[in-house]
Amino acid sequence: METIGVIGLGNMGKPMARRLMQAGYTVVVHSRSREPVEEVVDLGAAEAPTPHDLALNANVIITSLPDSRAVELVCLEQNGIREGARQNTVLIDTSTIDPETSRKIASVLGQRGVEMLDAPVSGGQAGAIAGTLSIMVGGPEAAFNRVLPILKHLGRTITHMGPAGTGLMTKLANQIIVAANYVAIAEGLALGVKAGLDPANLVQALEGELAQSRCLELKGDRITSGNYEPTGRLTLHIKDLYYALQTARVLGVPLPMTSIVYQCFEAANAAGRGNWDHSAVVTLFEDLAGVKIRKL
């Protein structure tokens, strides 16, 4: 069996590492935070002091990091994966970062014989714990096929989208649509509730209409009961929208709606809801329109 290195033991990385250990893999970890490292070391993982050391000991490396800069640092800079990586290593980057940076890293690592897959996930921490994530993968098909048995311990829907960057592009398209859905739900509910409709009745009616969406089904009741416990954090979604707009700038694609949606998310963050669920953009419209969608 492959030895798997896991770099980044946050909300997503830690449960992924645990699932792989439970599946019988030898796991070596590296993370900036001590607490999760100690937790998985107690369960039998080895610890590597740097990404470089981790790369010396693993032929499959999974990264789960907050942003492009963090992935670049871990992959390409001092004590990074590039320095230590063995031939035929596959790097599975599950972070949502900008596709340009990802392709650049893939190209540099490729010169060292490392094949990189961009494999952003969705499904939140609950999905990572249950192994039911959906994983959109870009990169060489042979590398994808080689690590598919590993990915199957982490996710339920695993789709190879094409060459490097296509997993991330799919994720960004998803994030554009999801964010727009939440703002649309916010505007629809703000208007309806200000006109006197009961929020819960309105949500229920909309679920039976063309307005139906997974966002509405999963978050409608939470929105009307004011439960913004995060399954996906607002600040992380802002980062994804920022990457989408950045990528659109590079490719020359006008995104007028995403641009407004992004600003609404920024406003919700500025209002102090950055650590709430991404659907908390709805609360911004409660303030803007002077209505209470949440039952108190």
Place this chain on the structure above:
Amino acid sequence: METIGVIGLGNMGKPMARRLMQAGYTVVVHSRSREPVEEVVDLGAAEAPTPHDLALNANVIITSLPDSRAVELVCLEQNGIREGARQNTVLIDTSTIDPETSRKIASVLGQRGVEMLDAPVSGGQAGAIAGTLSIMVGGPEAAFNRVLPILKHLGRTITHMGPAGTGLMTKLANQIIVAANYVAIAEGLALGVKAGLDPANLVQALEGELAQSRCLELKGDRITSGNYEPTGRLTLHIKDLYYALQTARVLGVPLPMTSIVYQCFEAANAAGRGNWDHSAVVTLFEDLAGVKIRKL
């Protein structure tokens, strides 16, 4: 059995009249266009020369008209329903008009003993033919209960939302969310396809993600195959967005995203796609981004 008057025999009104005749009701019709009138008269309907005459002969009246002005005209002006209506008549207005106008008409007709229900429908012409529309109803509960057996011949999901105007408010919230979904799908696909993804693969992946929506499921394949045969016409959706923005102005609800979405729909109309399906807003982004999402 009640005698039912049907005013407006367009894409929606004509199949509704036919279904009611098939269900055994005596139906009297009025419409500006000769052709559909002759068609239903051949099937056994009576014709009324004016809404006034129709109101003299029916205790339930269904209107299916293109906009607020048309409903106002038929209800309140010369030779209109108000002049002819009998006591205890129920008017079911299935048109999507602005809620302010609807409430005004309801109030004026109320003084003549006519109870009005705002009962906008969704499900398109196919739904009207099959009797599977969904109908969102506002207005007095007693009137709703009285005509429910009639509505059941027309629709499958029939929901009483509250007092006058609440059916329309629900419909407008629906239209806000649906329009936003199509623009979001357009932006997501334009970005992904310009980055090199295959449109059909991208649609399929998104359907399995949080981006899932009824819009994507019903129209995804049509969008990637370039089939914009209308189930709901773009120009009609523009009218609905306009009413939503007008209502938001009256209620003091900021709708920044709907405002941009509306402009995108106007742009698609200006580009000559007004009679295409409302999802044809996607083709605007093909032009804007210089990508082909449609397979040729």
